[in-house]
Amino acid sequence: MGGTARIMGRALIACIAAASVVSACAPEPLATDPIARGRQVYHQMNCGSCHDPDLLGRRVGPPLDHIGTVAATRRPGMSAEDYIRQSILDPGAFVVPGYPDVMPRDLGRDLSPTDLDALVAYLASLK
Numbered sequence: 001m002g003g004t005a006r007i008m009g010r011a012l013i014a015c016i017a018a019a020s021v022v023s024a025c026a027p028e029p030l031a032t033d034p035i036a037r038g039r040q041v042y043h044q045m046n047c048g049s050c051h052d053p054d055l056l057g058r059r060v061g062p063p064l065d066h067i068g069t070v071a072a073t074r075r076p077g078m079s080a081e082d083y084i085r086q087s088i089l090d091p092g093a094f095v096v097p098g099y100p101d102v103m104p105r106d107l108g109r110d111l112s113p114t115d116l117d118a119l120v121a122y123l124a125s126l127k
Contacts, residue, residue: 038122041115045107061103062096068124084123088116 031037042048050061071080071087074094086093088111091103108116 034118034121035125036122037115038118038120038125041111041119042122045110045119050103060100062099064123065126068126071124080124081120085116085120088119 028040031040047064051059051064053059053063067084068080071083074083083094087103089108091105091107092101095101111119
């Protein structure tokens with residue numbers, strides 16, 4: 001009976017481990033808060049592949065960690081939100097010096113209006 005209990009215990013541990021892996025891989029539920037949803041959109045659209053540093057500290061696109069502050073200074077009379085929105089919908093409109101004009105042109109078409117608003121809100125919140 002002792003051997004059976006050990007096997008059952010191991011099986012239980014294996015099931016718990018498997019359940020934790022499955023739950024860790026399950027998709028995150030859609031956030032209802034616009035900034036939290038925007039963070040999800042940022043990750044789903046893989047924006048960080050260009051805007052976050054790689055393992056060597058290089059970036060293809062400009063850093064976005066303070067875009068909410070920086071965007072407000074880029075065009076006189078234009079709000080940070082408007083600047084960010086236009087940069088997403090028309091990536092060639094404002095090319096940051098020192099970075100190539102390589103942002104995907106169809107990005108705005110791939111986002112629902114709600115997700116676009118959420119992405120703008122998230123980026124604008126990065127101060």
